[in-house]
Amino acid sequence: MLSRIYIKNFALIDALDVSLHNGLQVITGETGAGKSIILGALRLILGERADLKSIAKAEEKSVVETEFQLDNQFKKFFIENDLDYEHQTIIRREILPSGKSRAFINDVPVTLDVLRTLSSQLIDIHSQFETSNLFTPEYQFKIIDGLSENKVLIEEYQQNFAEFQSFKTLLKKLQTQLSESTKEGDYKQFLLNELEELSLDDIDYEELQNQLSVQENAGMISENLAQILSRFHEEEIGILSFFNEAKNKLSKIAEVSQAFSELDQRLEESFVEIKDIIAELEDESENIEIDPEHLQKLSQLDSRLNMMFLKHNVQNLQGLKEIRDQIAGEQQGSAELEQQIAHTESQIQKKEKSLQTLAEKLSKNRKKNIPVFVKKAEDLLKKLGLEKAKVDIDLQLANEYNLFGKENIQLLFQANSGFPLRPIQTAISGGERSRVMLAVKKIIAESDMLPTLILDEIDTGVSGKVAEEIGNLMREMSADMQLIVISHLAQVAAKGNNNYKVVKEDVNGKTQSKIIVLSDQEKLNEIAQLLSGSRITEAALAQAKELIG
Template sequence: MITSLSIKNYALIEKLTIDFSKGFSTITGETGAGKSIILGALGMVLGKRADLTSLKNKEEKCIIEAHFEISKYNLLSFFESNDLDYEPETIIRREILPSGKSRAFINDSPVNLQELQELSLFLIDIHSQQQTQELSDQNVQFDIIDAIASNKESILDYQVLLKTYKSDKAKLNSLLKRQSEARQEQEYNTFLLDELVTAQLKSGEQETLEANFEQLNNVEIIKESIDKSLAIANDEQIGVLNNLKEIKISLQKIAPFSTEYHSLLERITSLTIEFNDISDEMNRCSEKLINDPEQLDLISQKLQVIFNLQKKHQVNTVDELLEIQINLENSVLELGNIEEEIKALIQSTEQKTVTLDAISAIIHSNRLESIPVLSQKLIAILETLGMPNVRFKIELNETSTYFQNGKDELQFLFSANKGTDFGLLKKVASGGEMSRIMLAVKAILAQYSKLPTLIFDEIDTGVSGEIAIRMGEIMKEMSHEMQIFAITHLPQIAAKGNAHFKVFKSTDGENTQSELKLLNGQERVAEIAQMLSGTVVSESALNHAKALLN
């Protein structure tokens, strides 16, 4: 429960510190006095986003601090999982700096807003008029039924499994699409692959084939040129080899006379040896030269195959064709791998559907058992709130669809009077009826919830008189199990509180600020009398106020 709230430099509040007690507390005040500011400050400390408009004095920081007694609420695991110091009296603080930045602390440890919001879910439920309208929302209706059905753990297990099921299903659909596309391309890819495999391509062979083709295609010219060169080299009279020998003999005669002549002899000797090698090589080349039209035709055909493949695949080298061949082989293999993955995912999703169906069946069964309980409790409370003929028809239908909270569809039908047909809440329930139904729902949920504190923000909209008195009594009954606050305009409800706070504005020169005050006995009588009669408080209003308080 919240034990105190301190606010500094927030909206119209300059500085405020107020202590709260357990039980039922009521908060009253004129419209615009600042009740929404108090709620806004509390929302800030529970993780609502802030901005500079929250600052009363733009040059000073805003500080909002709330103390909570949490020893009875099994929150140690939350503090441990978030690496926070656990204290039975936990302090939450928000600071908004003039720069617009904000900071949050739990027991003086800095935290982010998400952590603050997670903790707040265990501490306070602030019920607004908007939430009353949300009662018509199917998700809210499911939350009510599931709270009574104790479905929380089952739904958490279901949601964890559903997430992995949807992930597997998405992967499966993606693979099936890829498989379909791959199959459409497979025939053509297989044809392309067969062409490349049949060609038996080898890296570097194009250059070798082109060289062999040039040689075989020009064998006669080559042979003629080599034979002519050999003739020039080996002619007995004027051949190059013979002339080199003659030069060598001449230089041998003068080599002893000078190192220069000796050097010339060495060079001509080397040249003679090199030329002999050249001549021998030309002989070997000449002997190898064969006019082979059949081989030339084979090489020409292979080159044509390569050129055609290069043109088809828009590449320039055999290496690029070999890379394409590898990619096509992988593509064909990939289809086989996809089929294996698809098989595994189908098996996985089928197993998950069996488990999802089993969990959702438990959820459905628990809901069916809780629906009569909810209807009976709602009717019992609403009869005391001036709705003696109220009826509910809560229809639960199991479907084949996996929703976020099970496989059920829900219709929450309502009839307020005898002889009227059932209809959807949002269509047939008035504002006052919706307020009473919401209070009844909160009163029932309080029996199942471990939440420490519940704040009602004008849940009494559309009611008055004896109904308001009974609403106040119900909230007081709820306060035996949890801390209850009611922001109200009705004296009948205000009188039921164990403690009564008043929000009011005060003016000091040009400065206006909102204040919150705990009323004593006499102040409380005066406040309730004023709520009954207006600005001019009559004796009868004072007597009526005392009667309400008694």
């Protein structure tokens, strides 16, 4: 319930602070007094766009603050949005002189999306010019689902529908990824095969280069080794003979002079080392083999590797391995994509079965309650002066699942007898819209907990008995909800549990709007004035008393 409205520095309002109550709250006032300004301020609470022109004093901020009495059903919203739940919750909107606006829930800054989500569950503002939502499938489903007590069922369906849509979106994304991957798949597989054929993990690149160098220079190596070994082994001037002779002579000197012992030892060691070197050279000489076939294989492998280096723009064998692993991963990713697609398609099928079951239950409940809606609506419209009006709801099977099931809806209407029912948006006149909407709101109020409903002059253009019935209807609606009505009808004002009047006055040469809480006597005078005009007559007072009853 909306329990308080505070407005500061907004249009013609310097400061306004009014408390509201449960039941029927009626606001009256002359045209142009500022009733629409109050509604405009409340629309800021609903998250509508803030206009810098609304600031009366340009150097000060504009503030609209509302206080609501909430029950525990809203706790979940506060928890999900990391807000402190308060039974008395304050929603505030500020427009700064810079033009920026800020929103707060219980003094915690929030985004406009969060503000809208909460306030849309608390206030429903409807004016005589706002009946277009009656023409929307969403609103028409809301009417019949309320009567059909489909609230829990529609919530379950819409949860499944959201998941169904999410899976369909995911499937489309995966299929796109697979399609793009498939376009390059054959070429990438060719590259992968090309790299895998090289057996990169078995190649020692340095050893390959060494073997290739040896094979390419085998003749030169063999020739030089032969010459080296020949020098060592020549009998007359060979190095071994020379070393052996020198070693023997130095040994004799060392026997007689201790000073040469160390040199003798060193020469001995060198002689042993040279013999080892010669032995290894002889082994290597024997191993050197000119193998044209092996050389060709080594050359071909080296050429293929160099070609791969250039092709993949890498500098070494490790770079090729990384490219190979990357392509292998991508190819594996394609296989995983196919698995994900299969799994997602399976989930879609499961969700579709759930949707089918729930949609059939929704449809069954709706069709069962269409006659209930027709009778209620036509009875209310007769009271509201549309004695010949006929209504119906047409449900047709849809090609695809939508947010409300697998059917399309049309609210049908005809104000005059003898003519066929037509979709309401093409059949209803301007004078009938408000009364039809009021009847619909009454039906919804009976079957669903509506938020605070604010009706702005939707009773315009009626009088007499119809006006009396509108007042009675609003009083009935307010028994189960808070109903705030802006009206020019005495018959409606007379039914108010609490009455308020918006007036304009001159304060220090500046026009300002304010709202006055009417006492019982002031309410009587206001109703009489609505009946007789600016001059209140005794007859008008008597009629006002009769209306109040």
